[in-house]
Amino acid sequence: MKLSNKKPFPKKILIAGGAIIVLIAATLTYVYALHGNLFGWQSTKSTPTTTDNKINYEPATPEQQQAGAAVKTGTSDTPAAPTSTPGSTLKNVQVTITAPTGATQNGSVLQIRVLIGAVENTGTCTLVLTREGQSSVTKTAGTQALSSSSTCQGFDVPTSELSVGTWQALITYSSSTLTGSATKSITVQ
Amino acid sequence: MAAYLRPAARNRYFVYVALFLGTIFTVPGVIANIAKASPVVGFNAGRIIDDGVFTNSSSMDVGQIQAFLNSKVPTCDTWHASGYGQNPPFTCLKDFSENGRSAAQIIYDTARQYRINPQVLIVLLQKEQGLITDTWPLASQYRSATGYGCPDTAACDATYYGFTNQITWAAKMFRAVLNDSPTWYSPYILGNNDILWSPNRSCGSSTVNIQNRSTQALYDYTPYRPNQAALDAGYGAGDSCSSHGNRNFYLYFTGWFGSTSFTPVTKCDSKVAEVVCVWSVRKSDGSQFLTSSETELGSAMFSYGWANEGIVFYASGTQKAGTVPIHRLLNDGTHYYTADQSEYNSLLSAGGWIDEGVPFYVYPSTASTNVSHGIYRLYNSTLKQYYWTLDENTKTYLMNTGYSLEPSPFNTFSGLVDLALPATGRANIYSFKGYSGYFYTTSFSELEAVIKAGYSYYGVLTTANEADTGTPVYRLQASGRHLYTANASERDIAVSRYGYIYEGIGFYIDDSSAQIYRLTNANSNNYYYTASTDEVMSLANTDGWTYDDIVVDNNITPSPVYRFLNLLNNKHFYTIDINEGSRITNKGWKYETVAFYADKSTGLPVYRLLSHDKHFYTASTTERDLAVSKYGYQYEGIAFYVSQTVTGVPAYRLQGGNDEYFYTASSSEKDVAVSRYGYRYEGEGFYLPPGN
Numbered sequence: 001m002k003l004s005n006k007k008p009f010p011k012k013i014l015i016a017g018g019a020i021i022v023l024i025a026a027t028l029t030y031v032y033a034l035h036g037n038l039f040g041w042q043s044t045k046s047t048p049t050t051t052d053n054k055i056n057y058e059p060a061t062p063e064q065q066q067a068g069a070a071v072k073t074g075t076s077d078t079p080a081a082p083t084s085t086p087g088s089t090l091k092n093v094q095v096t097i098t099a100p101t102g103a104t105q106n107g108s109v110l111q112i113r114v115l116i117g118a119v120e121n122t123g124t125c126t127l128v129l130t131r132e133g134q135s136s137v138t139k140t141a142g143t144q145a146l147s148s149s150s151t152c153q154g155f156d157v158p159t160s161e162l163s164v165g166t167w168q169a170l171i172t173y174s175s176s177t178l179t180g181s182a183t184k185s186i187t188v189q
Numbered sequence: 190m191a192a193y194l195r196p197a198a199r200n201r202y203f204v205y206v207a208l209f210l211g212t213i214f215t216v217p218g219v220i221a222n223i224a225k226a227s228p229v230v231g232f233n234a235g236r237i238i239d240d241g242v243f244t245n246s247s248s249m250d251v252g253q254i255q256a257f258l259n260s261k262v263p264t265c266d267t268w269h270a271s272g273y274g275q276n277p278p279f280t281c282l283k284d285f286s287e288n289g290r291s292a293a294q295i296i297y298d299t300a301r302q303y304r305i306n307p308q309v310l311i312v313l314l315q316k317e318q319g320l321i322t323d324t325w326p327l328a329s330q331y332r333s334a335t336g337y338g339c340p341d342t343a344a345c346d347a348t349y350y351g352f353t354n355q356i357t358w359a360a361k362m363f364r365a366v367l368n369d370s371p372t373w374y375s376p377y378i379l380g381n382n383d384i385l386w387s388p389n390r391s392c393g394s395s396t397v398n399i400q401n402r403s404t405q406a407l408y409d410y411t412p413y414r415p416n417q418a419a420l421d422a423g424y425g426a427g428d429s430c431s432s433h434g435n436r437n438f439y440l441y442f443t444g445w446f447g448s449t450s451f452t453p454v455t456k457c458d459s460k461v462a463e464v465v466c467v468w469s470v471r472k473s474d475g476s477q478f479l480t481s482s483e484t485e486l487g488s489a490m491f492s493y494g495w496a497n498e499g500i501v502f503y504a505s506g507t508q509k510a511g512t513v514p515i516h517r518l519l520n521d522g523t524h525y526y527t528a529d530q531s532e533y534n535s536l537l538s539a540g541g542w543i544d545e546g547v548p549f550y551v552y553p554s555t556a557s558t559n560v561s562h563g564i565y566r567l568y569n570s571t572l573k574q575y576y577w578t579l580d581e582n583t584k585t586y587l588m589n590t591g592y593s594l595e596p597s598p599f600n601t602f603s604g605l606v607d608l609a610l611p612a613t614g615r616a617n618i619y620s621f622k623g624y625s626g627y628f629y630t631t632s633f634s635e636l637e638a639v640i641k642a643g644y645s646y647y648g649v650l651t652t653a654n655e656a657d658t659g660t661p662v663y664r665l666q667a668s669g670r671h672l673y674t675a676n677a678s679e680r681d682i683a684v685s686r687y688g689y690i691y692e693g694i695g696f697y698i699d700d701s702s703a704q705i706y707r708l709t710n711a712n713s714n715n716y717y718y719t720a721s722t723d724e725v726m727s728l729a730n731t732d733g734w735t736y737d738d739i740v741v742d743n744n745i746t747p748s749p750v751y752r753f754l755n756l757l758n759n760k761h762f763y764t765i766d767i768n769e770g771s772r773i774t775n776k777g778w779k780y781e782t783v784a785f786y787a788d789k790s791t792g793l794p795v796y797r798l799l800s801h802d803k804h805f806y807t808a809s810t811t812e813r814d815l816a817v818s819k820y821g822y823q824y825e826g827i828a829f830y831v832s833q834t835v836t837g838v839p840a841y842r843l844q845g846g847n848d849e850y851f852y853t854a855s856s857s858e859k860d861v862a863v864s865r866y867g868y869r870y871e872g873e874g875f876y877l878p879p880g881n
Contacts (some may be wrong), residue, residue: 054447055253055308057260060322063424064444067437068319072273072330094390098412101381101396106588115376115412117388119338144374145346147337147362147410151376186603 088179093118095180105189110157114171115182116143116150123175125152126189129186131167143173162188204457229420232439234287234384235398238309240582241405241451241499244367245306246643248446254293254307258283269325279325287331287352295353301624303360304367304642308446313359313410316437335359359410366406369582369853374750376412377405380583380589381418384414385432392416392430398590402582407734411435416742432769453499455486459604465506465549466604469498469578476574478524479517481549491814502579503604504549512550515599519541525575528553528599552600559616559631559655561600603642605635615652618696622647626715627670631655631696651703651720659699660741665689670715673707676739698741705740706767722749722767726780728770736771747786747880751779760803760849765789765829785840785854786881792830798822804847808875811854832876842874854881 060068081093093119100110112127121143129137140155152171167188172181190425199283249257258281285292290581296314300307315321317336331351337358338349349358359854365373377384379399385391397414399405400567408414411434419431424440427433441447457466470478470489478495480486481504489495505512516533518525520542527533528551536542552561565584567576569592576587579601588594611617616631621644628644630636630651640646653659663680665672667689674680675698683689703720710717712733718740719725729736751770753762756779763784764770774780787795796813798805800822807813808831816822841859846867852874853859 018286054663055249055257056445057257059263060261061444064315064441067424067440068315068322068431070433071319072323073319078319096383096385096390096394098376098384099378099380099382101383106378106585107593111378111589113376113378113382115385117390145338146412147335147359148378149376151374153374 005188013169014093037122045084062081069073088188090174090179091177093173093178093180095171095182097169097182097184100186105159108159110186112155112157112160112169112171112186114152114182116152116173118150118178119145119148120150120175121145123173123178124153124173126174127152127155127157128170128172129157129162129167130170131163134167137161143175144173164188207386207721210392227422227423229415229436229440231443232420232436234395234414234417234435235404236400237404237407237435237439238442238449239451240367240401240403241453242449243306243363243406244304244307245308246300246304249297249307251291251293251297254296254311255283255291257311258293258321262324264324266324272325273327273329275327275329277325279327281324281326282320285331285352290353292352295356299353299356299360301363303357303645305360305363308442309363310360312438312441312445314356315441316434317528321441337362350673351621362409363403363406366409367402369402369585375405375409377408378589379405379586382408384408384521385412386416386430387413387432389430389601400586406433407438412439441723451499453497454484455490455497457483457604458500459503460606461510461604463505463507463604464503464602464604466500467502467504467549467601469501471496471498472522474522475572476523477576479577481528487795500604501577502562504551504601506549508550511552511556513553513599514547514550517545517548519545522561523574526577526598551602554597554599556600557616557655558600558633560610560633562604562633562637563597563600566595566598568595569593603637605637606646611649611652611655615701616649616655616696617652620647620701620718621645621652623669626671626713627717628671629664629673629695629718650718651705653696653702654699657697659697659702661694661699662705664692664695664738672716673718673740684783696745700743702741704743704745707737708734709737709742710734721785722751724779725767725771726751726774736767739767747788747878748786748829749783750787752784754781755802757847758802759847760845761850761851762804763797763806763828784852785838785877787831789877790830792878793833793875794827795829795831797825797828799825805850806852806874830878832878835876838877838881839873840875840877842871843868844871845869 096115096117097112098115099113114125116123123143125141125143127139127141137157139155139157141152143150144153152173165188167186169184169186170181171183173179214473262281262283262730263283265279267279268277271277282292287295290298296307296310299305300310303875311321313335318326318330318334320326320330320334322787323330333350334352334355335358337355338346343464351356362373366375377399379402381396381398383394383399386395395414397408399408406585411432413432413434414426415436416431419427419433419436421427422431424437439449453468459466465481467479467481468486470480470486472478472495473493478489479501480489486497490497491712504515509512513528515526515528518527518536525536527536537544554563562579565578567578567584569576569586572589576592578584578587584594606619618629618631619636619640621628623639623642623644627647628639630639660675662673662675663677665674665680665683667687672683672689673695674683680691682693705718705720706722706725708717708719708725708728709715710733716737717728717734725736728734748765750763750765751767753764753770753773754760755762756777762773762778765787770780793808795806795808796810798813798816800809800820805816805822806828807816813824817824838854840852840854841856843854843859843862845851849870851862853862854877859870863870
C-alpha cells in the first residue's frame with residue numbers, strides 16, 4: 001500500500017474559499033438587486049430619464065415586459081365563456097345591471113344600463129320593471145357591441161311611468177346563440 | 190479558551206460566517222424580487238385619467254412616437270425561435286407598417302382624427318397585446334392589436350381585424366363615449382355604477398363613481414375594476430379575482446408619460462382683449478368659487494388650499510354694450526352669483542349676504558346663442574351647494590349625483606375668437622380649417638368645440654339671418670369634409686350617390702349676406718367657401734383648387750368687373766363673369782383687381798371685341814362696327830352694361846405703347862399710366878352705374 005506523501009488540503013482554506021465564493025456571489029446579487037431597483041426600500045421611481053414632454057424613452061422595465069408577455073396570446077380581462085344550458089342549444093351569457101345603483105336618478109329619467117359578457121350586436125334586451133300592486137313596465141332594445149363586451153341600447157325610463165318606491169328590474173338578453181338575465185332592486189324617487 | 194477553538198468549532202465558525210454573509214446579501218435580493226411589485230399608487234377608480242390628458246391629441250408628433258417605440262425595443266428578436274404556431278421572421282412594432290404607413294404614423298393619424306391622446310393608444314396597444322415591449326410579436330397580435338371585438342368567448346369578428354382597423358375602432362369608440370354620442374350606447378353612466386371586479390362574476394362588484402367621460406370610456410373598453418390585490422401586486426397577478434386592464438393602463442401611462450391628472454391653467458388664455466377667464470375653484474367644503482382674477486385664484490390655491498378646476502367660461506372684464514354685471518355674494522362660506530338685479534336686491538335685504546362686488550360682466554340669459562353660451566346652474570338641496578358650468582359632461586355628472594338643473598341664469602362669451610358681434614338679427618358665420626376640411630357654423634357652442642378640437646379659426650365668412658328666414662343652406666358631411674349647398678337636389682344627390690350625411694340646415698342666407706363662393710379641390714376632394722372674389726381669383730387654378738359656384742346668388746348689382754393681365758403680352762382683359770375669370774386666372778393670366786362695377790343685364794351695353802391678342806371695349810355701336818369692318822376685330826358679344834346717361838363715375842380709356850386698351854375708374858391710375866408708363870389717354874370710354 002502506497003502512502004501518499006501529499007499533505008491533505010487544509011480544511012481551513014477550503015472553508016475560507018467557500019466563504020469567499022459565497023461572498024462574491026452574494027455581492028454580485030446585491031449589486032444586481034441594487035442596480036435593478038429591486039429592493040423594497042429603494043425608491044420605486046426610476047432614475048431620471050430622458051424627458052421630452054414627460055415621455056420616458058428608457059427601455060421597458062422587466063415588469064413591463066413581463067406584463068406585456070402575459071397578454072401576448074390573448075386579451076386580458078375577457079369575459080368568461082358562455083356556458084351550455086341543459087336542454088337548450090343556447091348558451092348562458094353573463095348579464096349585469098351596472099346602473100343605477102342606490103338612488104341614482106338624472107332628474108326625471110331613470111337610467112338603466114346593462115353589461116353583456118359577449119361581443120354581439122344582434123341580440124335583444126328586454127326590461128321588465130315590476131312592483132307589487134302596480135302595472136309592470138316593459139321595454140325592449142337592441143344591443144351594441146363594444147370592444148370586449150356588449151350593452152343594451154337603452155334604457156332611459158321616464159319616472160313619470162313609475163310610482164315612487166322600490167321596483168324590481170329584470171333584464172333578459174337573448175340572441176340566436178346566447179341567453180342571460182339579471183335582476184336588481186331600483187329605487188324611484 | 191475563548192482564544193482557541195477546536196478545528197470542528199472553527200469549521201462551524203466559517204460556515205456560520207459564510208451563511209451569515211450569504212444571508213444578509215442574498216435574502217434581501219430574494220425578498221426584493223417579491224417586494225419589487227410596488228403597489229400601485231394614486232389609482233382612482235372613478236377618475237383613472239382626466240379628460241384633458243385623455244384628449245390631448247398633440248402630445249406627441251410622429252417622430253416622437255417612432256422614437257418612443259424604438260426606445261422600448263432597442264433590439265428586435267427578428268429570428269426568435271418559432272412560437273405559438275408562427276415561424277420567424279418577426280416584425281417589431283417600431284418596424285411595422287400597413288398600407289404604406291408606419292405604426293407610428295397610424296397611431297398619430299388616428300389620434301388626430303379622433304382627438305385622442307396618442308399616448309392613450311400606445312398604452313392600449315401594450316395593455317391589450319404587449320406590442321410596445323414585445324421583441325417578437327405575432328401576426329395575431331397585430332391583427333387584434335387593441336383587442337377590439339376579439340374576446341376569448343367567440344371567434345374573432347373579421348370586421349375588426351387589422352392593425353389600423355383595430356386602432357381606428359378603439360379611437361372611434363373612445364370619441365363616441367367622450368362626445369356622449371346619441372348613437373353610441375354605454376353600459377355606464379357618469380356617477381355611481383356597479384362595476385365587476387373581474388370576468389369571474391362570483392367575485393362580485395363594487396360601486397364606482399365615474400367622474401368623467403375618459404374614465405367611462407376606459408370601463409366601456411375593459412369593464413372591470415382592479416381589486417386591492419391587483420393594485421398591491423403592481424404589474425403582477427394579484428389574486429383570482431384580480432383584473433388587470435385598467436390597472437395596467439394606469440401603470441403604463443404613468444410610467445411612460447407621467448401623471449394622468451390634468452393641470453389646469455393659472456393664466457388666462459383668452460385671445461380677445463376685453464374678454465376675461467373665469468376659473469372654477471373647489472373649496473374645502475366642496476362648494477364652488479368663481480373668480481376672474483389671477484391674483485385671487487393664486488390666493489385661493491396657495492393660501493386656502495382650494496382646488497383649481499380650470500377655466501369654466503369667459504366673461505367681459507368691463508361693461509360692454511348689452512352686458513350686465515354679475516354680483517358676487519357670500520353667505521356663511523357659500524358664494525352665489527347673479528345677474529338678476531332684483532334677486533341681488535332681495536338677497537341683500539334678506540340679510541346674511543355680503544356683497545363682494547362685480548367680478549365680471551356677462552350677457553343676460555335672453556341673449557342670442559349665436560354670440561354667447563347659456564350657462565348651467567345646478568343646485569344640490571342636500572349639500573345646499575350651487576355649481577355653475579358650461580360643460581355638458583359636468584352637468585350630466587352633477588345631475589346624476591344629486592344636483593338638479595335650474596333655469597340658465599346668464600350667458601357667457603367666447604374667449605377664443607374675435608367676437609365681431611353682428612348687427613341685431615344677424616348671426617356670424619364662423620369659419621375654420623379642420624383636419625379634413627373647412628367648416629362653417631353660426632353656433633357658438635359648435636365654434637368652441639371645434640377650436641378645442643384643434644381647428645384653426647379663419648374669421649367670419651359673412652352674416653346669416655338669425656331668425657332662420659331666407660334661403661336655407663344645407664350642411665352635409667363625408668369623412669370630415671363639409672359640403673354646403675342651397676340646392677336641395679344637390680343635397681339629395683350628395684347623400685344618395687356620394688355617401689354624404691345630411692347634418693341639417695347650416696344657416697340662412699338673405700340679401701344682407703355677402704355672396705358666398707365655393708371652390709373645390711381635386712387633390713384633397715375638399716370644399717372652401719369665401720365671400721371674397723379676390724380670394725376666388727387668387728386661389729383658383731392653384732394647388733388643385735377650382736372655382737365651383739355661388740352658394741346663394743343674391744344677384745347683387747352692380748357686379749365686379751375683374752381685370753387680368755396677360756403675362757405673355759402684357760395686355761389687359763376685363764370680364765364680369767366670375768366663371769370666365771376663374772378659368773383663366775393663374776393660367777397665363779394674372780388677376781389684378783376689380784376694375785369697376787357694372788351691371789350684368791340692364792343698362793347701356795359695352796361690347797367686347799378681340800383683335801389677335803388684344804381686347805377692345807366700347808359702348809358705341811358705330812365704333813364696334815368700324816372695329817370689325819375696318820380694323821379686323823372679332824365681335825365677342827356684350828361684356829357688361831353701364832349707365833345709359835353721361836353721369837356718374839367715368840371709365841377712362843387709354844391706349845398703351847404695346848397697342849393695348851386699358852380701362853380704369855381711377856383718375857389717379859389714369860394719370861400714372863400716362864405720366865409713368867406712356868399710355869395715351871383717349872377720353873371717357875363709358876359711364877359706370879351707381880355703386881362705383
